[in-house]
Amino acid sequence: MPFATGRCSYTRRFACYVIDLLKAMTLKDVSNLLDVSWNTIKDIHVRYFERHYSSPPLDGVDCIGIDEFAVKKGYIYKTIVVDMEKGRILYVGFPK
Secondary structure, eight states: OTTBOSSSSSBHHHHHHHHHHHTTSOHHHHHHHHTOOHHHHHHHHHHHHHHHHSOOOOTTOOOEEEEEEEEETTTEEEEEEEETTTOOEEEEEOOO
């Protein structure tokens, strides 16, 4: 079933709704509003962060490009690492 999220007891649409609510509310507030356990709301939140903010897989990366650029001229610099073949960003961070 394409609308289900696998082993979970909620649908993808419900998870998207919860994530939208979490942009303006706390976990506890969303849990109380939807009358769903805090653990379920937390599980949705954790899965969202894992899916959107985990490190990308490095399988098949053969050629990288590294560059440093100024965010605020002369004050804040960031380093970016890019997969040159696929054009996807692998890392963005502050040099030490």
